[in-house]
Amino acid sequence: MSIFNFDVITLFPKAFELINNLGVLTRALDKNLIDLNLHDLRKYGEGSYRQVDDKPYGGGAGMVLKPGPIFKAHESINKFPKSKTLLMTPQGKVLKQKDLLRWSTLDQIIIICGQYEGFDERVRSLADEEISIGDYVLSGGEIPAITIINGLTRLLPGVLGDPNSLKDESHNSSLLEYPQYTRPKTFRDMQVPDILLSGNHEEIKAWRNQKMRDNTLEKRKDLINDKDKKI
Numbered sequence: 001m002s003i004f005n006f007d008v009i010t011l012f013p014k015a016f017e018l019i020n021n022l023g024v025l026t027r028a029l030d031k032n033l034i035d036l037n038l039h040d041l042r043k044y045g046e047g048s049y050r051q052v053d054d055k056p057y058g059g060g061a062g063m064v065l066k067p068g069p070i071f072k073a074h075e076s077i078n079k080f081p082k083s084k085t086l087l088m089t090p091q092g093k094v095l096k097q098k099d100l101l102r103w104s105t106l107d108q109i110i111i112i113c114g115q116y117e118g119f120d121e122r123v124r125s126l127a128d129e130e131i132s133i134g135d136y137v138l139s140g141g142e143i144p145a146i147t148i149i150n151g152l153t154r155l156l157p158g159v160l161g162d163p164n165s166l167k168d169e170s171h172n173s174s175l176l177e178y179p180q181y182t183r184p185k186t187f188r189d190m191q192v193p194d195i196l197l198s199g200n201h202e203e204i205k206a207w208r209n210q211k212m213r214d215n216t217l218e219k220r221k222d223l224i225n226d227k228d229k230k231i
């Protein structure tokens with residue numbers, strides 16, 4: 001049995017083919033560490049046209065996803081003991097690394113992807129959490145869903161070759177990661193800092209700690225003192 005199950009309700013299951021071409025994710029699927037079940041919303045559409053959307057009551061532009069097909073699709077999913085349903089919406093709480101960590105101890109995440117103008121308000125009652133991947137509007141919830149699947153999968157045991165790579169990385173604490181260098185020592189007149197070539201592990205550690213602070217102050221001052229980020 002896989003350690004983690006993703007179930008996605010979507011009108012565009014083909015969008016998730018991207019996952020088969022995303023390195024770490026592809027390996028996690030091959031090694032059966034994750035299971036991805038796509039539930040084609042069209043299959044639950046109503047009438048001979050398998051209708052999933054309709055005009056908004058009260059008028060206005062575009063089409064809204066009907067509640068019936070989404071409820072039916074959600075009811076068809078086999079629920080695991082530790083399961084949460086996430087609704088993709090630009091009105092949701094903005095996704096943070098600490099959310100991915102929190103969900104990584106569940107057995108299952110069910111993701112509902114919207115399209116068009118969004119979904120009937122009553123769909124919200126299915127959701128444990130409403131999640132946005134940032135303050136902008138995309139045409140559908142598929143890219144947000146892939147974002148969550150990608151970010152969560154790399155946190156699962158056995159997925160990354162070296163689990164230590166999760167320790168110091170950006171957004172694991174309130175500080176961003178330190179600068180990284182690899183060969184060559186000189187590249188187009190730009191040098192690798194001497195300290196990294198010194199072999200002095202204590203000094204390297206101190207330098208890296210300092211750089212994490214400098215880096216965060218320079219690029220994301222807002223993260224410092226953001227208590228919400230401390231995990």
Ligand code: SAH
Pocket residue numbers: 088089090091112113114115116117118119131132133134135136137138139140141142144
């Ligand atoms: N009219 C809606 C936006 C619809 S966008 C509104 O103003 O709130 C269509 C669908 O794309 C949404 O239902 C949602 O599932 C997805 N989507 C768009 N932007 C998103 C974001 N930033 N985060 C998560 N999902 C998003």
